[in-house]
Amino acid sequence: MSAARRALLVLGPCLALACAAPWSRPIWERPPPPSRDGPVVQPGSLHRTDLDNGLRVLVLEDRRLPRVSVGVTFRRGEAIVELAKAGLAPFTAELMKRGAGSRDALALARAVDEIGASLSVAAGWDSMSVGVAGLSRDLDRLLEILADVVLRPRFERAEARKARGEQLALLEKQKDDPGTLVRWQVARVLYPEHRYGLPFEGTPASVARLDARAARAFQRRVMLPNDAILFASGDVSAADLLERAGRLFGAWKPANVPEVGPTVPDPTPPGRRVVVVDRPDLVQAHITLAHEGISRTDPERIAAALMNSVLGGSGFSSRLMARVRADAGLTYGVWSGFALRRQPGPFAVGTFTRVSEVRRVVDLLLGELERAREVPPDAAELRDAQTLATGRFALGLETPDAVIASLVDLDVYGLPEDALDTYRRRVRATTTADTERAARRLLHPQRAAIVVVGPAEQLTPQLEDLGAVSVEQP
Amino acid sequence: MPRAPRSPRRPVLLAVAALASFAAGSVATGSDVEDVAERTVVTVLPNGLTVLTLEDRSTPVVSFQMWVKVGSRDESWYTGLAHLFEHMMFKGSKRIAPELHAQLVQARGGRLNAFTSRDYTVYFEDVTSETLPLVIALEAERVANLDISEKTLASERQVVLEERRLRSEDNPNGRAMEALMALTFKAHPYRRPVIGWRSDIEAATVEACRRFFDTYYAPNNIVISIVGDFDGGEALAHVRREFGRLEPAAEIPRNPTREPEQRGERRVSVHFDLRGPILMAAWHAPPTGHPDAEALDVASQILSHGRSSRLYRRLVYEGQQALYAEASYWELLDAGVFYGVAGVRPDASIERVEALFFREIARLRDEPVSDAELEKGKRQLEVMLVNGLVKAHAVASRIARDTAAFGRIRPLAERLEAIRSVTVEDVQRVARTYLVDEKRSVVQLLPPPGGER
Numbered sequence: 001m002s003a004a005r006r007a008l009l010v011l012g013p014c015l016a017l018a019c020a021a022p023w024s025r026p027i028w029e030r031p032p033p034p035s036r037d038g039p040v041v042q043p044g045s046l047h048r049t050d051l052d053n054g055l056r057v058l059v060l061e062d063r064r065l066p067r068v069s070v071g072v073t074f075r076r077g078e079a080i081v082e083l084a085k086a087g088l089a090p091f092t093a094e095l096m097k098r099g100a101g102s103r104d105a106l107a108l109a110r111a112v113d114e115i116g117a118s119l120s121v122a123a124g125w126d127s128m129s130v131g132v133a134g135l136s137r138d139l140d141r142l143l144e145i146l147a148d149v150v151l152r153p154r155f156e157r158a159e160a161r162k163a164r165g166e167q168l169a170l171l172e173k174q175k176d177d178p179g180t181l182v183r184w185q186v187a188r189v190l191y192p193e194h195r196y197g198l199p200f201e202g203t204p205a206s207v208a209r210l211d212a213r214a215a216r217a218f219q220r221r222v223m224l225p226n227d228a229i230l231f232a233s234g235d236v237s238a239a240d241l242l243e244r245a246g247r248l249f250g251a252w253k254p255a256n257v258p259e260v261g262p263t264v265p266d267p268t269p270p271g272r273r274v275v276v277v278d279r280p281d282l283v284q285a286h287i288t289l290a291h292e293g294i295s296r297t298d299p300e301r302i303a304a305a306l307m308n309s310v311l312g313g314s315g316f317s318s319r320l321m322a323r324v325r326a327d328a329g330l331t332y333g334v335w336s337g338f339a340l341r342r343q344p345g346p347f348a349v350g351t352f353t354r355v356s357e358v359r360r361v362v363d364l365l366l367g368e369l370e371r372a373r374e375v376p377p378d379a380a381e382l383r384d385a386q387t388l389a390t391g392r393f394a395l396g397l398e399t400p401d402a403v404i405a406s407l408v409d410l411d412v413y414g415l416p417e418d419a420l421d422t423y424r425r426r427v428r429a430t431t432t433a434d435t436e437r438a439a440r441r442l443l444h445p446q447r448a449a450i451v452v453v454g455p456a457e458q459l460t461p462q463l464e465d466l467g468a469v470s471v472e473q474p
Numbered sequence: 475m476p477r478a479p480r481s482p483r484r485p486v487l488l489a490v491a492a493l494a495s496f497a498a499g500s501v502a503t504g505s506d507v508e509d510v511a512e513r514t515v516v517t518v519l520p521n522g523l524t525v526l527t528l529e530d531r532s533t534p535v536v537s538f539q540m541w542v543k544v545g546s547r548d549e550s551w552y553t554g555l556a557h558l559f560e561h562m563m564f565k566g567s568k569r570i571a572p573e574l575h576a577q578l579v580q581a582r583g584g585r586l587n588a589f590t591s592r593d594y595t596v597y598f599e600d601v602t603s604e605t606l607p608l609v610i611a612l613e614a615e616r617v618a619n620l621d622i623s624e625k626t627l628a629s630e631r632q633v634v635l636e637e638r639r640l641r642s643e644d645n646p647n648g649r650a651m652e653a654l655m656a657l658t659f660k661a662h663p664y665r666r667p668v669i670g671w672r673s674d675i676e677a678a679t680v681e682a683c684r685r686f687f688d689t690y691y692a693p694n695n696i697v698i699s700i701v702g703d704f705d706g707g708e709a710l711a712h713v714r715r716e717f718g719r720l721e722p723a724a725e726i727p728r729n730p731t732r733e734p735e736q737r738g739e740r741r742v743s744v745h746f747d748l749r750g751p752i753l754m755a756a757w758h759a760p761p762t763g764h765p766d767a768e769a770l771d772v773a774s775q776i777l778s779h780g781r782s783s784r785l786y787r788r789l790v791y792e793g794q795q796a797l798y799a800e801a802s803y804w805e806l807l808d809a810g811v812f813y814g815v816a817g818v819r820p821d822a823s824i825e826r827v828e829a830l831f832f833r834e835i836a837r838l839r840d841e842p843v844s845d846a847e848l849e850k851g852k853r854q855l856e857v858m859l860v861n862g863l864v865k866a867h868a869v870a871s872r873i874a875r876d877t878a879a880f881g882r883i884r885p886l887a888e889r890l891e892a893i894r895s896v897t898v899e900d901v902q903r904v905a906r907t908y909l910v911d912e913k914r915s916v917v918q919l920l921p922p923p924g925g926e927r
Binding site: 026027028032033034035036038064065066067097105106109110112113114115116117134135162165166168169170172173175176178279280281282283284314315316317322325326327328329330331332333352353354383384387388389390391392393394395397398399 | 507532533534535564569570572573574576577578580581582583584585600601602603604605607608611612628629630631632633634635636637639640643644646746747748749750779780781782783787790791794797817819820821822846849850853854855856857858860861863864865866
């Protein structure tokens, strides 16, 4: 038998079994097989309708398990709150969990807990959201609770006093967390005079001013049917849900929608600012480098995300992780990313290291930021970032709740309805020229503020030649 | 865990040969839930490797998990070795360069990580189906051909020390937990922190890592579970080919130490620069799989699940003393723990928090819970079981853990039945049996004395 003939005989069954022939390269040296781009939602399972009062209704049917999530999201959040009342959106959200309709705080909690359900009222920079989830047989009760909390919150004064006390206590306790101290300080340095410059939860002075009346006024201003999306996912019928939505929310009166606010923040000024938050007890310093970033709707956001993925957004695979963790053993984790909000939020690079090595790490971070501009992602780096993004996309949409949350997010920011369907195509269409342009436009190591939390006595000498170091108390 | 939080703010970085029937467990509500786990195919290879495959083509994801039956309880010299070793599993093998394993999986959009507990070390990859063959080959490669060098250990040791600083030394909760376990267990290795003591991380050797690997990373000490969008027959063939060549270990040594009975309360204060003190407490409780487990779970629901729960009401809502207060039953293989924690408000008193907390524990012993609370607690547990069926990853964890702990997958119907049969008397009985004052350990994490922070 000829060699060729023998080879064919071996090859045949191997192909049939889809196994690796002994002479072929190991599987990890072969290019990845193409991913299958299945539809994001099963055809016919997603329903979209607008009620007469402007309320948008989104329903995703998925009957695999007897569970259901329903909620209402509003397209305004903490970003429209004036500086003096910073923290009003999370305060309002908390108060809305403390009594609605005929139920006071405890009765509402019992109504939720006794059916094993969950109730969340969440505040974000750009949205407010009320959600309930539980078993689908309890849909009547879940919708009744949802309608009560959205339309008939009680805003009792005694509850406002308690909630305010808790929010103040939380602000104080959060100073125990070095990561929070870094975040607050970065915001303060980057956004003077702007709402983004104060902690999301407010300050002791602003929270002290919050009361039931302010929360009620904010709720009336923001929670309008013509600025809201009612969503449901799981074991529900769209027709049935629409009918119920009309009954529960149809009489809700529309009104004028508030301005988006705030004004666009100024870009980070030139020149280096170095801030140390003094925590003498820490053995590990937390480090963040930051400057202005991009908005959620920036036309270059996909190129920016892919560029950032190569730099520090992709965990184990990023340049920063290779450099600072794997090669140098200087940290357990390092990341970079854009805070995507309606107005440009910060771009930040963050990590933590033993106090004695802070300067070395700061130099590595600055060096990688420079390199990201000078040596932008090459074709192989971009390809890996693209397949990472498209693969993660599929993983991120495993559950109906995740799909509906993504659709609601698109709506909040006025992005195209089909953005999920086109996402993978847009990722694949991105070129190295696109990511190079994004790196040059969006990374500014020379004017990145450097914020470090740790013992000032040991940190200041390490950082002094980078610029005047201002030392702050927590 | 080898992988760190993506941002400091939001940490990222987390069950024989039989084919069971399609029997459906029915939730108290009357709606039927099909327990997909009952369709699991269990295969034991000649070398002792247990492989669980469960196809579910309705999800876009496949979760591959490798549960190695080794944790910090099995360490015999250097504490933290199981965890340090887990990190070394990402540092290269004969044919794979350091870090490449993770990069290959991520470049295909996969999510991967690993974690070490007191009982298990778990490696997982959540991927789309076309990447599963690669994942199987990579996992087998590192179990067969791991390469631990002085150089990679030296740098990874520093990474783990940073992880220790992050999670334990500078972290109030980590500090308190370390103190609590060292107080609760005097003899059993559960007293050690999983990440290990600093001195041991600094001293662990390449030789110790290799010995640990040779002793515990044997196919007959491993359970693999694969759940989601894949072809079971093909995957099993891959696993056989890649893992079938591994040699089983003749014997897996286990630490013989058992915890002697506690006679008298234990208490310690730990000082730390902080504004909000932390109270932690622990009681000895039965090991995993014990018939009292469900009653202890119901007790913890009544204490702290939701805003109508007892601890939330007394300490947070009415008392205005704490920002959170929780209790939970923690199942471990050798000995369980009933655990309590409260985050004291900076403007409140830890003594008052402790008094309120223990008054609620005493109430569980002294008075029967109401029927409404019992039903609420049971319903919450049932809904949690249903929620555990949503993601492929969660199902893969459940079937692997059950198999590793019990040698079988406990059907949903069995677990629902165990929850439903809990009575008011059971809750009071377990509280009186386990949650007694003489058998508790208490940690107060406080600012340094003298009023100066």
